[in-house]
Amino acid sequence: xAPAPEVxxxxxxDQKKTSQTLLALGAAALAIPxxxxxxxxxxxxxxxxxxxxxxxxxxxxxxxxxxxxxSASRFEIDSHLFRxxxxxxxxxxxxxxxxxxxxxxxxxxxxxxGNNGPVQVMSGASIEEERTDLQVSLNRFVGxxxxxxxLAGLSTENDYDAVNVGASVDYEIPDSQRTLSAGxxxxxxxxxxxxxxxxxxxxxxxxxxxxxxxxxATQIINARTVLQGSLSYASHDGFLSDPYKKFWVVDxxxxxxxxxxxxxxxxxxxxxxxxxxPATDSALHFDYxxxxxxxxIASHTTEMAWYQNLANGWQLVPSFRYYTQxxxxxxxxxxxxxxGDGYGSSDYRLSPYGAISFRLKLxxxxxxxxxxxxxxxxxxxxxxxxxxxxxxxxxLVDFDxxxxxVHVKL
Amino acid sequence: xxxxxxxxxxxxxxxxxxxxxxxxxxxxxxDYLARPEMAWSPxxxxxxxxxxxxxxxEASNGGxxxxxxxxxxx
Numbered sequence: 142x143a144p145a146p147e148v149x150x151x152x153x154x155d156q157k158k159t160s161q162t163l164l165a166l167g168a169a170a171l172a173i174p175x176x177x178x179x180x181x182x183x184x185x186x187x188x189x190x191x192x193x194x195x196x197x198x199x200x201x202x203x204x205x206x207x208x209x210x211x212s213a214s215r216f217e218i219d220s221h222l223f224r225x226x227x228x229x230x231x232x233x234x235x236x237x238x239x240x241x242x243x244x245x246x247x248x249x250x251x252x253x254x255g256n257n258g259p260v261q262v263m264s265g266a267s268i269e270e271e272r273t274d275l276q277v278s279l280n281r282f283v284g285x286x287x288x289x290x291x292l293a294g295l296s297t298e299n300d301y302d303a304v305n306v307g308a309s310v311d312y313e314i315p316d317s318q319r320t321l322s323a324g325x326x327x328x329x330x331x332x333x334x335x336x337x338x339x340x341x342x343x344x345x346x347x348x349x350x351x352x353x354x355x356x357x358a359t360q361i362i363n364a365r366t367v368l369q370g371s372l373s374y375a376s377h378d379g380f381l382s383d384p385y386k387k388f389w390v391v392d393x394x395x396x397x398x399x400x401x402x403x404x405x406x407x408x409x410x411x412x413x414x415x416x417x418x419p420a421t422d423s424a425l426h427f428d429y430x431x432x433x434x435x436x437x438i439a440s441h442t443t444e445m446a447w448y449q450n451l452a453n454g455w456q457l458v459p460s461f462r463y464y465t466q467x468x469x470x471x472x473x474x475x476x477x478x479x480x481g482d483g484y485g486s487s488d489y490r491l492s493p494y495g496a497i498s499f500r501l502k503l504x505x506x507x508x509x510x511x512x513x514x515x516x517x518x519x520x521x522x523x524x525x526x527x528x529x530x531x532x533x534x535x536x537l538v539d540f541d542x543x544x545x546x547v548h549v550k551l
Numbered sequence: 552x553x554x555x556x557x558x559x560x561x562x563x564x565x566x567x568x569x570x571x572x573x574x575x576x577x578x579x580x581x582d583y584l585a586r587p588e589m590a591w592s593p594x595x596x597x598x599x600x601x602x603x604x605x606x607x608x609e610a611s612n613g614g615x616x617x618x619x620x621x622x623x624x625x
Contacts, residue, residue, distance in 0.1 A: 194596050198604065224596050238599065292617060307617030318576060324617035355615040363574045365583050369591065371615035409613045413591055417583040424588040432611040440611040448588035456588070466610050490610050502594075515597065519608075538608055544597060 184282055185234030189227035189551040196220045196544040200246065203261060207535035211263030212247035215538070219243050227551075232282045240274040249536035251387040251396045252474045252487040259474040261535040264385065268335075272298045286313045290324075303330040318361035322371075325354040334384040342398050347380030365417040370410075377405040388487040389475040397479070399486045401471065407434040424448040426460070438491070440466035441527065446500075454506035465495040465527040474532050492534035495525025511548040517541065 200215035223239045247263040254260075278292035288311045296303040309324025330349040357371035381403060387396035414427040426446040433439040446460035469491040471484035479485065497520055504513035519540050523533035576584070583589065592598035606612040 192596055194600075196600065220600065222596050222600060236595075238596070240600070290617070309617045318573065322615065324615070326617040353613060353616075355617075357615045360573065361576050361581075361584065362572075364576045364580045367584055367589070369615075373613050373615055375613050407611070407613050409611070411614050415584075415589045415591070417586065417589055419583065424586065430611075430614060432613065436610075438610045440609070442611065448593070450588070464605075464609060464611075469610065490608065496609070513594075517601075521608075540604075540608075542604070544600075546594075546596070 185228040185230075185232065185280065186226050187228065189225070191549045191551055192222075192224040192546060194220070194222040194544055194546040196222070196542055198542045199540060201539040201541075203263065203536070206257070207261055209253050209255065209260035209262045211250060211265045212267065213263065214246055214267070215263075216244060216246035216248065229279075234280050236278045238274070238276040240272070242272040242274075244268070244270045244272065248385055249489060250385070251389050252535060253389055254391065254475055258532060259535050270299050272296065272301075286315060287311070300333050300335050301330065303328055305329070320359040322357040322359070323355065325352070327352050330379075332380060332384065344380065344382075344384050344398075347384070349377065349379035349381060351375060351377045365419070367415050369413045371412075373409050373411070375405075375407045377407075379403060381405055383486070383488055386486065386488055388473070388485040390477075390479050390485075391475060392478045397485060399488065400484050401469075401486055402436065402484060405434055405436055407432060409433075422450040432466075436491075437470040438467055440464065454508075454511075456502075456504040456506070458500075458502040458504070460500045460502075462498040462500075463495070463525075464498075465525065466493065467528060468493040474534055487534070489534040489536040489538065492537070493526055493528065493530045494521050494523050494534065494537055495527060496521040497525055509550045513544075513546045513548075515542075515544045515546075517544075 196219070198216070198218040198220070200217070203213045203215060205213065220240060220242045223237075225237045226234065228234045245267055247265070247267060250262045250264050252259045252261055274294065274296040276292060276294035278290060280288055280290045282288050290309045290311075292305075292307045294303075294305045296305075305326060305328035307324060307326035309322060311320055311322045313320045328351040330351070332347040332349070333345070334343055334347075353373060353375035355371050355373035357369055359367065359369040361367050382401045383399045386399040388399060389396050409430055409432040411430040412428070414425075416425045416427075417423075418425065424447075426444070426448070428442075428444040430442040431440075432442070442462070442464050444460065444462045446458055449457045449459075451457060469486065471480060471482070472486050472488070472491040474487055474492070476485055498517060500515060500517040502513060502515040504511060519538075519542075521537040521539060523530035523537070587593055602612075
């Protein structure tokens with residue numbers, strides 16, 4: 142799991158002997174959100190806090206007319222998430238994120254030609270897995286303009302281990318309202334698929350490394366608007382195929398193991414806008430990301446959210462996300478004959494489609510304690526794609542997530 | 552071709568930023584910008600988990616982040 146690289150300083154309070162007016166001004170001056178925050182604030186979080194969240198993720202069953210074999214019951218994930226943030230001395234703070242997840246359900250295996258379009262063969266037995274993830278990040282505030290951050294993490298599953306490190310720097314150019322940021326991340330993953338030693342065509346063990354880097358510029362446009370643009374590049378090397386998936390080759394009447402190039406280089410360009418509307422006491426969020434890689438996949442992601450503050454510490458946040466992607470060059474629902482380069486995948490995640498997602502979050506803040514409840518509904522379809530899709534992959538996923546969270550100031 | 556499209560997007564975005572009409576904001580005028588709901592990710596936990604879900608269900612991922620663990624994600 143990838144935590145936000147920065148510990149967001151959302152409210153610098155305290156200083157008991159200071160007058161309330163000065164306190165408010167200080168908080169306002171010091172606590173610009175996100176990356177700007179760190180540079181502008183040049184101060185660690187004021188107090189320690191603990192967050193706990195429980196979330197229930199449920200994928201919809203596969204439609205019976207798209208199922209050619211195996212179980213129609215798809216993935217369910219129950220997650221317990223813990224987050225602890227605390228100041229460390231006068232110029233540092235730390236954030237610790239821990240996640241424990243239990244997963245179960247059947248997973249798409251391969252696709253067969255059908256009378257009314259392709260049909261999906263699912264894995265038979267229900268897969269049961271557990272995943273734990275620990276991430277620690279440190280922020281050091283140097284003077285008023287510079288923030289240096291470092292993070293490290295460890296993620297383990299029954300069949301998967303990953304270790305990651307990262308670092309970033311944010312620098313606010315004096316008197317410019319502009320912050321420049323840069324960072325990198327590195328992840329070393331190893332895979333030991335279930336039944337890898339029993340099934341002759343399944344890989345026993347495999348390795349993958351990922352490196353990513355980004356540059357970002359944040360600009361305060363006016364007293365109510367802030368904009369951020371960023372460019373990021375990644376390089377993934379090693380075993381990038383899915384050891385649990387196959388693709389069907391018609392002229393061989395045989396399913397071959399999912400096979401992808403052993404390198405992938407994504408590039409993405411992102412814009413984020415935050416705009417406050419004092420008349421309604423609300424904030425508008427708008428995010429856009431363009432993504433492309435050397436597998437021929439290109440995607441657009443747009444997210445909009447409206448943070449509506451209500452009386453007595455209540456807050457309601459409706460949001461909407463739209464996603465559309467083109468397919469990988471070696472993807473097909475099934476293949477009439479094997480490709481010359483040996484690559485092939487019927488993974489729905491490499492297919493052309495679009496997805497819409499609605500979220501609604503309700504929060505209540507009592508001061509020392511806050512609680513929130515959030516629901517998300519995600520629907521994927523070839524009909525939502527920006528480009529015309531000839532054949533829809535039968536395994537496109539629909540899911541719902543219900544999350545309950547509490548926040549306690551320590 | 553796609554690389555050219557990306558470059559064009561970057562240039563037009565930079566031009567748009569210049570044209571936005573940036574006004575001076577004094578530190579004491581930043582109370583709206585300082586509010587928690589104006590953060591890039593007001594809820595770091597949910598943002599992180601959601602990122603993980605999209606990463607494991609879609610072909611795209613990445614952005615301005617130094618973080619990132621892996622997952623089997625089948």
